Amino acid sequence: MTQLFEREDNYNATPHYTPLDKPRFSDTEIQITNDDTPDNVFIINNVVEANRPLNYLQNAIVDRNNKVIVYGATIHAYLCINALLEFRIRPENIIFVEPFPYENPNKTRVPVFDNVYVDKTVIQILESLKIKVYRSFYFKSWSVTVDNLITHADFLSYSDYLNLECDALFYFGKVGVNMSTFIAIHKSGLAYDAGIVIDHEFRTLDPHVYAAGPCTRYHKRYYADSKSHKYYESSELGEKLGIRIRKQLDPLFVEANSPFTYRWSQDYMVKPDAAAEKSVTSLNKTGVLHGSDFARPEMALMSLTKPTVMYCVLPGGLKYLEVRSPGKKIPHHYVQSLEYNGYVFETFKSGYFKLHLNKDMIVDGITCLSQGKFSLENFKHIYGRPASELNNLHLRYMTNQLDNFFEFFRASWAFFLYHDHADDLFAMIKQLFPKGQNKGLTVKEALCEVGMRLTDSTSTVKKMDQKMVIQANFAKSPHIEAVTDFVIDWLSQHDVLLPMYLQPGQTVLYDRVLDTAHPVVKRRRTLPQMLF
Template sequence: MWSWEAWLRNIFNLDMINTLNSKWIRLLVFDVRYVTSFLPPILQVLFSEFSTLKFVVQAIPPNIKTTNFLTNDVTRILPKGNISPQTTTTLGLLARKDFFTNYKIRRAVEEDNDDVVAIIDRSSSTLKQIYGEYYISELLRVEGTSRHIIVAEMDGYAVAVLIANEDVNYAVLNESFEVGPFHGFRTVHDDDDFYYSTELKRHSLPPDESLIELFAHDHFTPQPSLSSYSQGSSSEDIIIPNLFTSSESSSSSEDEWTLDPSLDLSTLMVRREEDTFDLFGYLRVGSQSSFLSTCLLNTDAFIPSFIVQKTISKSSSLDLRPTKEVSDALKKNIQIPNFPGQPDAFALEVLVSDTNHEAAAKILLESAFECFNNKNYCLMCCPSTEPPQNFLKDFVRVTPRNISVFPHDLFILHRSTIDSKMDVRISVEEDSPYIIEFLHQMMKPSAIFRQYVSSVQNKNSEFLTLIMTCENQIVGLAVISEHVDMDYLYAHYTLYKWIDESKHGGDTVGTLENFLIYPVFQRYCRYFLNQIHRLTDFSLLTYAVGFDDLDSNFRDRPLLNCIHYLVPVSPRRMPDFDPKFIEESCFPPNSVTETKHVFSLFVSMVRLAGLKRIEVNTRIVVIGTGDTAMGFLETLVCGSGPDLLVTFNNVTVVSPHGLPFYREISKARNIITVTRGQTAYHRILQMNLRIHVNIVHGVLGAIKRKKKAIVINELTLLPYDYLVLFCGEQYKMPSLRQKVRRKFSAFPENVFMINTDSDVIQVFNKMQKYKKFLSDKKFMGHDFLIVYGNDIRSVACLAALIEHGIPPNFLAFVEPTNCQNFSSKTPESPNLTFPDPEIAEAVDKIIVNLGVKLFKGFVLDDWNISTENRVSEVVIISKSMSVSLGCKFIFIYAEKSISNKTFEAINKAGLVFDGRLVIDSRFCTNDPFIFAAGPLTKYSRKYQADHKNHIYYNAQEVGETIGRFFREMLIPESFKSFEKSSTKRTYPDGISKFESSLPDFHKPIVISCVLPGEIHYLSIATPGKHVPVELMMTSDDYGQLLVTGDYEHLERQGYFRLHVNRMHIVDSMCCLSKEVSLNT
């Protein structure tokens, strides 16, 4: 079917039908009882879903006399020459205009006031409440205004209205959004000053003589520059947009009650707060932008290059208004381009249609450009909390700047994207000079250019280049290759959720190497992808995002700017296969056992053309990056099912160190990490959430509920629509008997408390500087490296130090089994060192045998600090004695609690705090826009369910549950039937409604780590509140305990302990092994 357009043109003389505006009926199955009535409703839905669709075509074979099923609206098309339909193939043509109401589009008159006001009032009553019932008539009465009001009329009544204004505040838009790709919504001017926010210089094309000869044809002329589409942006930042501020204009009306024509109606329609808009009232800390909705050719152009490191003094009132110097510094770091050309845009203020007349909105939108013949851009803003509208599919969302304070999202529509002739074809050698012009707008075109040259010069090339044209000008380019290891992808990724393996052979799968498109044509990404499938015969296209592809310093290609039209595929949980324990005949193939470089996988399928897709622009701010937060983010952004693709454009993560595990770690650093459930280093890299979310490096300082914003680093405000707190608990300094004698800082230099993987990296980088001295007896003297704590992480830290090369005789392990330095809740916590006393005893013996000094039952009482702000001596005490230890470094794994800053922010915000942050069954606090989960929280006392608090359950599962809840809450009602999950619950008899309504968690609590002596430990336990083993064994309902192996001689045989409860269900298991490595 490659040349069916030429077939229609040559045989049937149909020039108006093309791949963009038509679809073919391939299969039609119906009940004969409804032969004359079933098709019109189907076609109406089809035309409404695809805004560019104008024709549906049915090929009718010869000798088919009747086509009643095609309805009376079908047009029978005969080939040229009037050949009899009995002897040749004919066409049945169904046109869009025959299935929709024909509206009369005209300018509004004063008599339309009642109809128009009624239509607008059904969507928003704000204008009517402020200006009365005749504001449309008053606007029309004003002469010389730049505002246009047009209506769609049917049967003498206005059923849809559009209000557009030529007054646009270009300066505000330029400061708030990345308008470079759209040339600032102005015409081209010689004095245009377009900055790049990075220091990178434009890369030239490869100076290859063979390539120069390729394009040395005299008959080629340069392609006209699409200057209004030039340049590109790579990133999507945190969205905080607002409406257009109209320029001042005078009113010629003498009536003092006449509505001011300069008033921006759109601001009144969508404003949710009474406070005025202040451009620099909000400031933003340095952030790493999401790459999800990048829409520019140049993905390096707008990478954030500023980080605010200055802080101001604390204020009890938290009125943290930045100084003018700080504001100027922020604006200086982000270079704002200057476009002095003529204005080239108009603002869409109101677009409303009556019920059952939504199709009129698109017709009005197309007609709006006729009112502004000299303008090419239609600008519109929409609140981020509003559900997605159908007509927004034709618009392109503009990326905000890092310092943007615009409270709404900005969308644009270009004149060229309306009813233009679009085409996609395979590139040929004659396209070369035009492609050079196209690629010259990139920062790094060399790699793509080499792929293109290979595709047109070498007939056996692995690459294939396709181009998309608009009115015969190149507006998009894609490079496809055939090399795909599908066996590896099937084994390591959950492709089975999206495709049928039996239907995609080796010759039908390709790889998207590059995909570039001008930003104003972003709406045609899906069309471009569909045509790539059609022209290449690839039913499946894959795209891999490597670890370095998100780093502008290392990547050689831009991210695909169609990535949000692709489906993210989650990685599988892969087990370890050890040849020692698996027979050769049963060993899996290499595609299963081998591990290639880590990458995130995206796919495009033929069926994606009919897959429903929505974009959610709600501003979701997530505080924390622990296991609960990671489960939430994975479910939110990668939880789409095969029937609905949901893209969350505006998710922001706030964390001091960004997302976890995004740096290569050494073996020692890997040992110090205690793995819990699915949160493994390899899996997090495969998910690569940096593609989907924005990252702000900072600490939560305050929550301003009235402004719906949080204070970051005590300096800047970050607005939100929904705030989700996953702060969790951190290790804190133990309470000392005496105050520190010499206090040079709040934290001595040689005291470490490891809470994140970034802390691990910083600690071991610092340890690396002293590594050769820590093995020197003269340097160490009588000092020790002290590990203090009774958490399992403290034992893993001890093993990591030994692996790092620290002699065990220089290590001291202090295990405070007494509780005088810990809260009363600590013994109940599920993260005590070892729940099995026999395993705890075995580990103690291993530690002593290695030569480590073990102090069991001691607590930290005091320390001395030297003049260099280092702890030089540590005093530990037990019930009967006191010991002083010289200290080189000390690692503290003592009490865990909510940080003081987090508690202060929660408390001053007025959120209910009862030992922990109080939430209800839907994870909501007493503020309907603030949610929380994880160890930070507890259920309200009305549930009487302290035993169901999140601290006792699998953190990953808790995060997944709140992620599913958010998807259900934010997906519009009309799309919920396509979601694969539901949160409906029933209430069993005998259980209260409050307790039954709490979410249920079933996944086990999995803990694995490496202990001293290279002993591998694994524990799997039933979720729920921890009960000491000694107490459980005294109960008659304890069940049966199965034990194998010898924990005292692990070098001979491992130790395994299995507990089966009285219901014959496995309740817990734990094991020690010296040989097999564990991978969760």
């Protein structure tokens, strides 16, 4: 028996085998801060910090064959490589270490570009430039000299080890908080939990101090880690924060509600039962948020709707544009596996252009990659537009009449979409009354009535029949004349920036040109056909 017990003890003392594809993960992940980094390790957060490595490279590395390491799995790492190439650093001297997938196996594995075609193109560009790339390696340590300069950096994967010589390291990995900043936050009486703790109104523990942006984090009572500010557009956050502060400074300030709202009929409202109303009322406590532990209805997080826009130049002169819905990035293949995920339209002429439309045929995702000399920034205005407003692109694409989105959206018809007041145009059209009337249903209210009629129909065949009847009746509606007159007047006011559209005073000249030119076949499409 004694031998059996000793044998069992020896077996338990032997470390168990850990498969390489399921490594043990520790929450104590290495974090680097700006406090104690060597002089040739650069963490770039702003323009001032970007100028320092450029001066260092100009004085120390340009004339020699020293190695430069770029570490990170973010879009900024690729932008850093492009900046080094433009700074005349030889591609053979650049080493790119990408720590993807993440060390934590439980973390969602979303690539930088989240697109197979973009990933393949960028990889081919890096290979053609002869830039050395190491993937799935993670930073562990570095060797520092007496002069506070690193000479080597160590990286470890699940099956290999690297000891790379370098004269400069650009670090875009996990960054810890600056110690002086951390001390200042705590001495100010503010809470810090992987970010400055705020509530639904951007208030910190000090009700007179507000904070917003990627340096913040919602209080844990909200269970809103997926709603962190780093997943949303900074300009919209600044606008919301400005409104909150103005309310405190100006008691008479009242936030204007959108005038284009539509109230649904009470028949379409879901009425809660008495028990549900009682539970909601019991949670509606009064008092300061910081002294209450109840999740009150007024504690709901504000809605942020502006899309996230990324426009940059990648290595090799590739122009890249990504416009996506606000919020945490979700893997593309997972989105497409969901029911009612929408449609994906892709073209490969003049570059790569992908549009994602939801089930209502509204653009909610744009990806562009091209080496053309034209700018891609204007294409961000396509986001949120229905396919009918985009010259019925869904019909053209599905009938194989559209194979180049770059050429399609750079045509003269689309220029009004890129105007600064295009949103105002669509907003004002929605509140137009029928021509010659000051009362009645606006355009938006009339379209909502149409939508409710279609909602009542359960059969697809009935919906199509009703849609045809409604479209025929809407063509004779006085709303059409009001919309036509308003659009013509709007184009006349902006004819300096939009000279490609025919003005009413130019019709005589246009007819004269048509008479002298070769005959062309003109296809006329009515406005109701574009709306439906």
